[in-house]
Amino acid sequence: MKEITIKNLAEIEALEMNVWAWIFNLKPGVDWDKSSANFVELPPLAQWFSYHYHDAKEEIFYIISWNWVIKTASGEVSVKAWDLMHFPAGKAWTHVIKNTSENEKLVYIDFGTKPET
Numbered sequence: 001m002k003e004i005t006i007k008n009l010a011e012i013e014a015l016e017m018n019v020w021a022w023i024f025n026l027k028p029g030v031d032w033d034k035s036s037a038n039f040v041e042l043p044p045l046a047q048w049f050s051y052h053y054h055d056a057k058e059e060i061f062y063i064i065s066w067n068w069v070i071k072t073a074s075g076e077v078s079v080k081a082w083d084l085m086h087f088p089a090g091k092a093w094t095h096v097i098k099n100t101s102e103n104e105k106l107v108y109i110d111f112g113t114k115p116e117t
Contacts, residue, residue, distance in 0.1 A: 005030045009039050009064075009107075035113050042068075042106040048097040056115035059087045061097070064107040071096045 007029045014025035027039035042048055051071065061070075067080045073094045079085055087093045099106035 005032075007037075012039060014041065029109070033114070035111065037109055037111045040106075040108055040110055042097070042099045042108075044099055044101050044103055044105065046099050051094055051096040053091050053094040054087075054089050054112075056089050058089050058113045060111040061085045061087075062109040062111070064109065066099065066101050066104045066106045068097065068099050068101070068106050071098065 009027060012027040012029070014027050017026050025041040027041070029037040029039055040048065061079075061084070063079050063081055063083045063085075065081050067078065070077045070079060070085065073092055077085075087095055097106075
């Protein structure tokens with residue numbers, strides 16, 4: 001029988017990640033059979049990976065703090081705290097996340113589906 005999973009951002013030990021010149025924190029949330037969720041803390045002016053898409057994975061970003069920009073195939077989209085954004089699978093949904101603040105870290109939750117195997 002499966003159990004309910006509860007995670008608190010303040011209680012999760014961060015994994016320091018280094019992507020290109022940026023160092024940011026990833027706090028592993030949960031890894032279920034068909035989906036996952038992670039807390040991401042992105043430093044000022046950093047971006048999360050490069051312009052990319054997922055062949056089979058869908059993503060939902062829930063913004064907890066700060067304002068930032070997501071570059072998509074159809075242009076830049078500004079988002080703010082408490083926004084929710086969904087990216088379906090496929091090349092048409094190419095995106096990159098950038099923290100536009102010079103002083104504040106960006107904090108959000110990245111929910112993702114897992115491809116059927």
